[in-house]
Amino acid sequence: MFDPKNLVNPHLDGDSFFEKRGGRGILLLHGLTATTNSVRPIANSLSELNWTTSAPLLPGHGDSLEKLSKTTWRDWAKRTEQCWHQLNEQCDETFIVGESAGGLLALWLGCLQTIRPKSMVLVAPALQLNLKNWEKQMIWLLSLFKSSFPKAKKTRSLQWQGYSEHSLKAILQLIDLQNLVLEILPQMQQKILVFEGGHDDVISPEVSNLLRKRASRSEVQSIFVKEAGHHPMLEQTSQKYVLSRIVNFLQNS
Numbered sequence: 001m002f003d004p005k006n007l008v009n010p011h012l013d014g015d016s017f018f019e020k021r022g023g024r025g026i027l028l029l030h031g032l033t034a035t036t037n038s039v040r041p042i043a044n045s046l047s048e049l050n051w052t053t054s055a056p057l058l059p060g061h062g063d064s065l066e067k068l069s070k071t072t073w074r075d076w077a078k079r080t081e082q083c084w085h086q087l088n089e090q091c092d093e094t095f096i097v098g099e100s101a102g103g104l105l106a107l108w109l110g111c112l113q114t115i116r117p118k119s120m121v122l123v124a125p126a127l128q129l130n131l132k133n134w135e136k137q138m139i140w141l142l143s144l145f146k147s148s149f150p151k152a153k154k155t156r157s158l159q160w161q162g163y164s165e166h167s168l169k170a171i172l173q174l175i176d177l178q179n180l181v182l183e184i185l186p187q188m189q190q191k192i193l194v195f196e197g198g199h200d201d202v203i204s205p206e207v208s209n210l211l212r213k214r215a216s217r218s219e220v221q222s223i224f225v226k227e228a229g230h231h232p233m234l235e236q237t238s239q240k241y242v243l244s245r246i247v248n249f250l251q252n253s
Contacts, residue, residue, distance in 0.1 A: 002062040012037045012161040016057040022050035025091030027084055029102025034162040035062045038099050041233050045243050052091050056083045069147055069167045073177035080105045088115050096120040104177055111184040119191040119253040121246050124230050128204040143168035160234055185214035192220045193249045197228030
């Protein structure tokens with residue numbers, strides 16, 4: 001259910017979408033607390049090139065923080081898997097773009113599915129958060145007494161849609177998924193393009209090196225965007241460049 005009244009930038013369209021076009025299909029996965037608005041820019045770019053686009057609104061998102069706190073990573077993964085099968089029924093070749101937690105779900109899917117993506121793009125993938133172990137333990141402890149904590153306010157120019165607070169339980173679910181993905185990454189064999197922002201304070205700066213180490217059978221290419229933060233596909237300083245590089249990578253895969 002999509003109910004934008006509890007979201008930052010409620011006027012934006014962040015619901016699930018599926019647009020059938022050509023034989024190449026792309027699954028687009030948004031990040032934790034966000035909506036599909038985060039991946040619409042790349043969806044628009046690929047639609048113009050006759051790609052079929054699919055972007056599920058993950059369970060617990062686009063409605064209320066309380067609902068997000070009641071979901072698990074398995075709920076997000078189940079929805080991702082359902083949309084992946086739907087996309088493969090409609091298309092001859094299939095790919096994935098995942099942003100933040102969506103990038104983590106992309107890696108999970110790429111390792112475990114019988115039909116694997118031809119290649120994938122990970123934008124600020126949440127494979128490793130920029131948190132120390134004691135900070136993770138503190139999140140667990142705090143989750144016993146409170147449900148959420150406020151985010152730093154995003155600039156008005158950033159056309160991002162989602163919750164204004166973090167769900168502590170959802171972050172713990174994300175960490176559980178990180179641990180699983182790190183275990184199964186040796187199964188990964190896809191061609192992967194990773195984008196990292198120079199001003200990203202959410203994701204560890206070592207994420208590309210960690211991915212290369214764990215997914216040693218994959219071809220991992222990384223692009224460091226110095227001026228970008230955690231949302232390179234939405235930020236004005238990086239959007240045009242990042243979208244063009246994603247399209248070029250996918251078109252030539």
